[in-house]
Amino acid sequence: ATVWRAHQPSLDRDVALKVLDRTLAQDPWFRERFRAEATTTARLRHPNILQVLDFGEEGGLRYLVSELVDGGLLADQLGRPLPPDHVLLMLWSVASALDYAHTREIVHGNVKPSKVLLTGDGAPGIDGFGLAPMLGSRSRPTRRRAEIGTLEYVAPEQAAGEAVGPPADRYALAVIAYEMLTGELPYRMDARPAAEGTPVDR
Numbered sequence: 001a002t003v004w005r006a007h008q009p010s011l012d013r014d015v016a017l018k019v020l021d022r023t024l025a026q027d028p029w030f031r032e033r034f035r036a037e038a039t040t041t042a043r044l045r046h047p048n049i050l051q052v053l054d055f056g057e058e059g060g061l062r063y064l065v066s067e068l069v070d071g072g073l074l075a076d077q078l079g080r081p082l083p084p085d086h087v088l089l090m091l092w093s094v095a096s097a098l099d100y101a102h103t104r105e106i107v108h109g110n111v112k113p114s115k116v117l118l119t120g121d122g123a124p125g126i127d128g129f130g131l132a133p134m135l136g137s138r139s140r141p142t143r144r145r146a147e148i149g150t151l152e153y154v155a156p157e158q159a160a161g162e163a164v165g166p167p168a169d170r171y172a173l174a175v176i177a178y179e180m181l182t183g184e185l186p187y188r189m190d191a192r193p194a195a196e197g198t199p200v201d202r
Contacts, residue, residue: 001018001021001034003019004016008053008065015053015068016068016069017063017065018065019061019062020034020062020063022060025062034064037128037129040106041066041129044100044101044104046096046097047125048094048097048123048124048125048126049125050125052065052066053065053066067125069119070119070120071118071121071122072117072118073113073114074114074176075112075113075114078113078183080183081180082180082181087180087181090116090124090180091176091177091180093124094111094126095173097125098169098173102166107165107166108126108128109164109169110172111126111153112150113179152175154172155167155168155171
């Protein structure tokens, strides 16, 4: 999907407008994943989870509207060790949001620094629950390789194609914690699919 900064005239506010690629929109699986991101995230009300404001289709384009935060990404801060106090504050906020989702039987499944957006004052907000299955759901779409997530942050059971639960999100958060404190990833994965990838110790 492509994310645009847009203006909502009815409420005189700027929002984030995510539009699903036209080619992918022809695929029922991608359309369902996009819908799942909207409906799943809309159930969540937490200060550190970006709020979904609207979802729909116009002119053959599927779109999702969410609150706009313009402080950049956590990923932009990485590449060097960060101050421990800052790390603890960030981790506490993200962990609180994930715990909240887990108590409602929702996992993220693709936690990584580029999914942590920052407000102008630096508060984090998690985005992209598009891979998030309802735990124990009987209606979620058939799994595909695209559901695995980003290699460096993928838990072993997720890479093996097993059921994804809260431990997978916690594993990813632990990798982020290591990266924030050291400036480096604990492992660097190769470009093969996650289930076949071999971690290389840096």
